[in-house]
Amino acid sequence: MMPIEAILIEELNKGSIEAFDELFRRYAPRLHAFGLKYLKSNTDAEELVQDVFLKIWKNKNKLDKTQNFKSYLFTIAFNQIKDYFTHKLLYLETINDTLLPPDLSPLESISYQSILDNISVLIERLPSRKKQIFKLSRFEGKSSAEIAALLKITPKTVDNQISEVIHLLKSKINPSDLLTILFFYLFVN
Template sequence: MDLDDFQIEQNLVDSLRKNSPEAFESLFDRYSQRLYHFAFSFLKSGSESEEIVQDVFLKIWENRVSLKSDKSFKSYLFTIAFNAIKKHFNKKMKEDKYKHDLIEWLGQEHPGVESKIEFEKLVEKLDSLIDQFPERRKIIFLKRKKEGRSIDEIATELNISPKTVKNQITEGMKSLKKSFEDDNLSALLFYFLFIS
C-alpha cells in the first residue's frame, strides 16, 4: 500500500470512528471483495464466505469507536476474518462431530449397518424432525444437543429461565422419541445421540 492509499485509509477510519456511514460504505467497497475471496479460499462456499464478510463488517461497525487509524486497517480486517473463519470451522466440527462419532460407533457395534447412505438417511430424518419443532424449541434443542451448551448458558443467552430451557428440551425429546419408536435401528440412533 503506497502512502496515498494509507492516508485515504486513515481518513476513512477516522471518519468511521466518528460514526460516518459513508466511511463505512467506502471501506466496505474497498475491501469486501478481497475479504470474500480470502474467506472462499478456506471455506469453498459462496454463502458461507458472504456470511463471514457480513460478520466481519458488522464487528467493524460495532467496534468503530475503538479503531486505531495509525495501524493498518487492512491487517486488522483480515485478522478478524481469519479468526471468524477458524470459529466457523470449530462450530461446524462441533455440529458434525456427533454424526462422525455415530458412524464409527455403528460400524463397530452394529455390523448390520453396512451402508453409510442408510445411516445418512437416518440422520436426515432426525434433522428433518428437529427442523419441524417450533422455532424457539429448535434453537434451544440444537444449542443443547449439537453445540453441547449447558442449560444455564442457553438460558442466559436467550434471556429465559433454566426451567423453560429444560421444558423445551424435554418436549423435543418426547416428540423425537415418538417419531423414532417404531424403528429399532433409529431407536439406537436416538439413544446414542440424546441419551447416552
C-alpha cells in the same frame, strides 16, 4: 489530499461512530455477498458481517490508514469463514465419535451415519435461536433453567423450542429403521 477511506480510518481510530457507520455502509453489502458465496446461508452471512465489523470496532485503535482497508476486511472475513468450517467439522466429528454405537456392521454404520448427516443438516437449517437452544440442551447437556438464564428467556420457552425441534426431527426421519429408533432414544428424548 488524503483518500476518503484513510480519513474515515483516521476518524475511526479516534472512536468516531459516524466513521464506523460509513465504513459499514460501504463494505457490509460486499462482505455479505462474499460470506453468502461460501456459507450458503443468509443468516450465517449476516453473522459474518457483524463479527467482522465487531473486530474492526474492537481493534479501531490499531487500524493503519495507510493499509488497504478492503483487503484487511476481507482477510478477517476469510479467516472467520475458515474458523466456521473448522468448528463445523469438529462438531460433526464429535457427533460421530460420541454417538456412533460400537458394534455395528458396515451397512449399519453407513445407515447410522446417514441418519446423523440428515439430523445435522436439519439442525443447521433451524432458525439461529432455536438451533442454539437445541445445541445447548442436547450437545452441551445444559438444563432448561441454565439455558433460560444464559439466553434471558423463560425455561418454558426453552422447553417449547426443544419440543418443536424434536417434533420436526421425528417428522423428517424415517421411523421404520431400528437405528433411527436407537438414535432418538439415545440422543433426542
